[in-house]
Amino acid sequence: MVNSGPPTLSLGPVLYLWEGDKWRDFYYRIADEAPVHHVIIGETVCSKRLHFTEPHLPAVIERLEAAGKHVVLSTLALVTLERESQYVRSLVADSHFPIEANDLSALALLEGRPHSIGPLINIYNAATARLLARRGASSICLPPELPASSIAEIAAGTPDTAFEVHAFGRMPLAISARCAHARAKGHIKDNCQFVCAEDPDGLPVKTLDRQSFLALNGVQTVSFTCQSLLTELLDLVSMGVSRFRLSPQDCDMVAVASLYDDVLHGRTDAEGGIARLRQLYPAAPLSNGFHHGQEGAAWVARARNIGHRGAE
Amino acid sequence: MELICPAGTPAAFREAVDAGADAVYCGFRDETNARNFPGLNFSREELQDAISYARRKGTQTFVALNTFMRAGHESLWYEAAADAVRLGADALILADFGLMAHVAETYPEQRLHVSVQASASNPDAVNFLVEAFGAKRVVLPRTLTISDIGRLARQIRCEIEVFVFGGLCVMAEGRCSLSSYATGKSPNMNGVCSPASHVRYRQDGGDLVSELGSYTINRFPREEAAGYPTLCKGRFDIADASGYAFEDPVSLDVMDQIDALREAGVSALKIEGRQRGKAYVAEVVSTLRKALDAKPEHRRPLLARLRLLSEGQRTTSGAYEKRWR
Numbered sequence: 001m002v003n004s005g006p007p008t009l010s011l012g013p014v015l016y017l018w019e020g021d022k023w024r025d026f027y028y029r030i031a032d033e034a035p036v037h038h039v040i041i042g043e044t045v046c047s048k049r050l051h052f053t054e055p056h057l058p059a060v061i062e063r064l065e066a067a068g069k070h071v072v073l074s075t076l077a078l079v080t081l082e083r084e085s086q087y088v089r090s091l092v093a094d095s096h097f098p099i100e101a102n103d104l105s106a107l108a109l110l111e112g113r114p115h116s117i118g119p120l121i122n123i124y125n126a127a128t129a130r131l132l133a134r135r136g137a138s139s140i141c142l143p144p145e146l147p148a149s150s151i152a153e154i155a156a157g158t159p160d161t162a163f164e165v166h167a168f169g170r171m172p173l174a175i176s177a178r179c180a181h182a183r184a185k186g187h188i189k190d191n192c193q194f195v196c197a198e199d200p201d202g203l204p205v206k207t208l209d210r211q212s213f214l215a216l217n218g219v220q221t222v223s224f225t226c227q228s229l230l231t232e233l234l235d236l237v238s239m240g241v242s243r244f245r246l247s248p249q250d251c252d253m254v255a256v257a258s259l260y261d262d263v264l265h266g267r268t269d270a271e272g273g274i275a276r277l278r279q280l281y282p283a284a285p286l287s288n289g290f291h292h293g294q295e296g297a298a299w300v301a302r303a304r305n306i307g308h309r310g311a312e
Numbered sequence: 313m314e315l316i317c318p319a320g321t322p323a324a325f326r327e328a329v330d331a332g333a334d335a336v337y338c339g340f341r342d343e344t345n346a347r348n349f350p351g352l353n354f355s356r357e358e359l360q361d362a363i364s365y366a367r368r369k370g371t372q373t374f375v376a377l378n379t380f381m382r383a384g385h386e387s388l389w390y391e392a393a394a395d396a397v398r399l400g401a402d403a404l405i406l407a408d409f410g411l412m413a414h415v416a417e418t419y420p421e422q423r424l425h426v427s428v429q430a431s432a433s434n435p436d437a438v439n440f441l442v443e444a445f446g447a448k449r450v451v452l453p454r455t456l457t458i459s460d461i462g463r464l465a466r467q468i469r470c471e472i473e474v475f476v477f478g479g480l481c482v483m484a485e486g487r488c489s490l491s492s493y494a495t496g497k498s499p500n501m502n503g504v505c506s507p508a509s510h511v512r513y514r515q516d517g518g519d520l521v522s523e524l525g526s527y528t529i530n531r532f533p534r535e536e537a538a539g540y541p542t543l544c545k546g547r548f549d550i551a552d553a554s555g556y557a558f559e560d561p562v563s564l565d566v567m568d569q570i571d572a573l574r575e576a577g578v579s580a581l582k583i584e585g586r587q588r589g590k591a592y593v594a595e596v597v598s599t600l601r602k603a604l605d606a607k608p609e610h611r612r613p614l615l616a617r618l619r620l621l622s623e624g625q626r627t628t629s630g631a632y633e634k635r636w637r
Binding site: 154204211214216221 | 381382383384386407410411430440441454456460463484486488490492493494495500501525527528529530546549553557558631636
């Protein structure tokens, strides 16, 4: 069974618009220092951003591969324009790298060849996971919204597929044809002037009572909190999850990856790990509510019987 | 073009049929559909009566099973599909691939429509659902302009249905976890968005504050009418500015674009509002029926009446017009 293989870490695509040099240097350091097996790379949020990173992509991929990382190319989450459809088609047709589908068009085009499924494809049950596995999906990153009980059912019902969960980072919660980020800065999407680049970790949205709530990332809305499943890693492994996705935030991701690696392999205990994680990424409080069947923003402190509660 | 009308209750269903709907869509009283609100929806017996009433009047019935099957509890959705087929539903409106595959295999004669919640927004996506599951119609997400729809229509092998009137999702439908982030309940898993069970109003000085879960969604001074705290229609602070960060409290109305939609290749126009009362359904359906049958120059006065029924009495063309982005 693939999904009981030794657990590894993967690095999700940078969801935010980072300037080309910063983006390139980030991946060079990941290649050289981060204990991640898979690196999923490429723009998922907005097709208008592609030119920022495309000039650097070949060199970044070469560096990652030289370091022994498994490179997977990500695709756009929302494909509506003809040029976006063409982009996905040419990516699928021309790439000799594995591809992660994040919308139904990529999923359709990848039929019959091994591919990955990203967290923005709706997989809520094993019937759907098996269907996609039969069409060629060899790994599936499950949607962040899923509770532990569903994760366990899906992994158990789809034994030949590798499952991955969003284990670190602000969660992608919604995507729109409209760009709230551009609108917040007095523009519309078609004349956005790439103002989302001013917020490399997202633009915070607070309630009128100044509660931190969400963050804008171009046409995407992400959680203000940073989901961390650090204390749930070993429970998830026992459920059949074999990959843990770290979603890049504007912090020391090499240190985050090393911390997760330490906890995953028993070199650091999870409670101590959480304290360290709060130091590494102080910009946002941690959350794990979705995993425990609660509101996603909630933080459920570890209790002895939590594995049983999650399986209810 | 067909007029597809909502019904949350048997009474609203009859009103929609009598008012001239070509088809009425509805769901069972549980989490298998995306309007799983208290006091709404249909028992098996009620659906049976509704379908036979519709049949006598030459109206079709579409049954929405448009949430995603909860892992380990798939039988709830499979039984709902079996019953809808047995009772004579003219189409099932589905979002979950696992459920689509089950229906396509088990009931190959059953007409299958792709729900807006499936988020099929481009030709490759739609054609995949047509080829894999035999889908006959797709309800398009509210992310496309009319010219996008026209281009799509030329490249796909099924009918197109679009929302023209009623509530407006700002986010791509079926891909939004904002509600569950704040409340634990989501459209995809529970069939609810910003559920009433998690809504609270409190007085704060002269303001009425609306909350969803533990988050403030809006604050209304005394002179302003308070609205329901739908998360994406709330007022928030971004940097130093306050305002409607995602969308104002408006609803969708593109009935003034009927001819453009027809030319784009749209087969059916859909009205949102299964949570609305029978009087609303009767008024909206009869007015839109008249507008659809009227000459273009006679439509404007008919449609003006409807604005009074819209959320906040304000409407938008949403994504159908490029400037909205």
